[in-house]
Amino acid sequence: MRIASRTLVAVAVWAFSSFATLAGDLPAISSINGKISAEGGAFDDSGAGIALGTLGVPLGHYLGLQADGAIGTIDGETMGGGGVHLFTRDPSSYLFGIYGSYHTWDSIDIWRLAGEAELYLGRFTLSALAGYENVDVPSLSDGLEVLTTDDKHFFGQFDASYYVTDDLKLSAGYRYLNESSFGAASAEYLIRGFEVPVSLFARGYYGDGDYNAVTGGLKIYFSDDPNKSLIDRNRRDDPENYLPVFPKLATNASTPICKVGAPADQTSSSNCICPSGTVHAGGHPQFIPVLNRYFCGTPA
Numbered sequence: 001m002r003i004a005s006r007t008l009v010a011v012a013v014w015a016f017s018s019f020a021t022l023a024g025d026l027p028a029i030s031s032i033n034g035k036i037s038a039e040g041g042a043f044d045d046s047g048a049g050i051a052l053g054t055l056g057v058p059l060g061h062y063l064g065l066q067a068d069g070a071i072g073t074i075d076g077e078t079m080g081g082g083g084v085h086l087f088t089r090d091p092s093s094y095l096f097g098i099y100g101s102y103h104t105w106d107s108i109d110i111w112r113l114a115g116e117a118e119l120y121l122g123r124f125t126l127s128a129l130a131g132y133e134n135v136d137v138p139s140l141s142d143g144l145e146v147l148t149t150d151d152k153h154f155f156g157q158f159d160a161s162y163y164v165t166d167d168l169k170l171s172a173g174y175r176y177l178n179e180s181s182f183g184a185a186s187a188e189y190l191i192r193g194f195e196v197p198v199s200l201f202a203r204g205y206y207g208d209g210d211y212n213a214v215t216g217g218l219k220i221y222f223s224d225d226p227n228k229s230l231i232d233r234n235r236r237d238d239p240e241n242y243l244p245v246f247p248k249l250a251t252n253a254s255t256p257i258c259k260v261g262a263p264a265d266q267t268s269s270s271n272c273i274c275p276s277g278t279v280h281a282g283g284h285p286q287f288i289p290v291l292n293r294y295f296c297g298t299p300a
Contacts, residue, residue, distance in 0.1 A: 026090065027058055028058065028059075028063055028064040028087065028091075028095075029056050029236070029237060030225075030236045031224040032056065033055075033222060033223035033224070033237040034054050034222045035054050035219050035221045035222065035238060036051070036054075036219070036220050037217055037220070037241075038051050038052075039201070039218075041215030042214055043075070043212075045212075047075070048072065048073065048075075049072050050072035050079075051071050052069070052241050052243060052244075053068070053241075054067065054068050056237055056239075063087070063088055064087050064097075065084070065086055066085040068083040068084070068101070070103075070241075070243035070244040072244070077105060078105075079106075080104060080244075081101060081102055081244050082101065082243070083099065085116065085239055087116065089235075091235045092120065093119070094118060094120065095116070097239070098114075098115060099115070099129060100114075101242065103244055109135070110133055111134040113133075114130055114155070115130060115131060118235075118239065123162055123163045123231075125161040125162075125234070125235070126158075126159070126160055126161075127159045127161070127240065128156070128157065128159075129156065130156035130157075132152060132153070133153065135152070135153075154176070155177055156176045157173060157174065157175045157176065159173035159184065160173065163230070166230060167189060167191075167199075167231075169231070169234070171184075171187070175205065181207050182207030183206050183207060184204070184206075185203065186201065186204070187201065187202055188201040190221075190230035190233070192227055196220055197220070197221045198218055198219065198220055199221070201219060202215070203215060203216075257273055257275050258273060258285055258296055259272075260275065260297070265285075265295050265296040265298075267294045267296060270287065272284070279296065279298055
């Protein structure tokens with residue numbers, strides 16, 4: 001893992017420096033800018049509400065820095081996180097950068113280090129984020145032992161976006177998160193003509209493990225030009241906010257309640273917690289070598 005991470009960083013820094021020398025006449029970020037958004041919906045049939053914010057700052061002509069933040073709740077559990085982008089960009093053709101983030105939800109901590117890239121082809125934008133993530137899982141969840149262990153693995157995502165008009169963007173993509181595959185789709189429409197422009201958006205994820213998420217909300221943009229179009233904001237101001245990333249590991253991580261059989265309360269394995277009313281309630285079933293079975297109660 002350490003060798004892979006160092007290699008990723010070395011390659012990203014080399015490519016980052018190379019792209020910076022090729023940047024065009026337009027600056028990587030037009031000016032200090034930001035956006036805030038609020039959305040709600042469902043993750044795995046659980047209610048969710050999320051607030052996101054970004055702040056983009058130009059670092060000279062060729063470089064830009066963006067800070068991301070998120071706070072909200074999923075399934076009654078508080079979540080939050082932050083991320084940082086350092087990138088170079090030619091708004092007429094590409095973006096290339098380095099990305100790092102931290103997320104937490106239900107005592108699950110996720111650290112990420114990745115490279116990000118965008119390619120601008122007329123009204124099309126191709127974007128990608130790929131790297132390593134480290135998932136730290138608690139030993140207990142709701143008083144039950146967690147079977148899922150800490151993990152380090154590759155993650156990645158890709159999107160293809162098309163601007164139907166300068167203010168309407170449709171996107172479709174692929175996600176590989178927490179070693180599972182997901183499809184993604186989104187739409188955003190910017191309403192101009194106000195002192196502070198507002199957009200309406202919706203997005204959804206569908207994939208492995210009965211994972212589904214559908215959310216919708218609004219964004220408020222801040223920049224030096226309130227009449228700037230959506231396509232210009234996406235390519236000349238802040239790049240995508242990749243927060244939040246909160247896989248519902250807890251729904252699969254907690255040790256299940258044993259399914260026992262009367263009258264002896266035998267179980268098929270020790271990977272469960274004995275139910276109330278049995279001798280070993282709240283603990284793992286006991287193995288009886290003579291019977292070659294696991295029992296939550298006393299063998300008959």
